[in-house]
């Protein structure tokens with residue numbers, strides 16, 4: 001077990017969270033376990049991905065569109081907000097920009113979050129972003145404490161997604177909402193969605209075929225539903241048709257799990 005706090009600036013509603021940090025030592029993934037981090041230690045900077053993922057990086061950013069969808073669907077109460085598997089705060093930062101609410105990032109990758117903290121500092125929002133080293137499966141947070149938890153592009157890398165979802169349910173307060181998945185967001189430009197899907201389909205063949213297929217399989221709505229059921233979530237909604245489809249107009253390309261913790265849960 002290992003505990004580390006990256007930074008504790010911030011509003012008082014966040015301080016209790018960072019004060020009880022107790023993240024887990026990140027584990028080592030088996031080769032092929034994840035399409036992006038295959039063979040790498042969770043919590044380290046990912047090695048370069050397959051060609052399609054490099055190509056994807058030249059497309060317009062997707063995070064701000066995801067933030068718009070998350071806010072539209074969840075209408076979160078102001079308060080204690082978490083970006084789980086936050087990386088460099090790619091979602092946390094536009095979320096703060098869009099709402100002014102402070103956000104705590106949780107991720108096993110301390111280096112990525114340190115970068116995110118610097119980006120926030122440069123944007124003049126150092127007082128609204130904090131970072132905690134930890135994993136979804138053992139969040140260093142009290143029960144019933146979180147008003148809103150968003151997580152983009154991360155569940156597909158968790159060692160135990162069902163355990164992570166159970167944890168999310170535990171930390172949400174009654175009325176708290178979670179928006180977890182991956183994708184580009186419903187407002188993402190059509191041409192860019194088409195290019196994204198074209199690149200991913202291309203990657204289902206050739207040298208990267210196995211990784212490409214696993215990438216798509218992990219992002220199927222049926223997979224997300226199976227994780228939610230295994231976690232014992234009393235009620236939830238799955239939106240989106242996965243990594244190579246944009247046929248769900250609610251979220252465009254991608255797959256998203258949304259749930260609210262009810263008072264009696």
Ligand SMILES: C[S@@+](CC[C@H](N)C(=O)[O-])C[C@H]1O[C@@H](n2cnc3c(N)ncnc32)[C@H](O)[C@@H]1O
Pocket residue numbers: 042043044063084085086087088089090091106107108109112134135136137151152153154155157158159
């Ligand atoms: C593809 S990145 C997504 C980063 C960011 N959320 C985004 O949308 O760009 C996946 C992130 O999940 C994190 N991660 C991996 N395993 C995790 C776990 N068990 N719990 C929480 N985060 C994890 C990784 O360290 C990485 O920062």
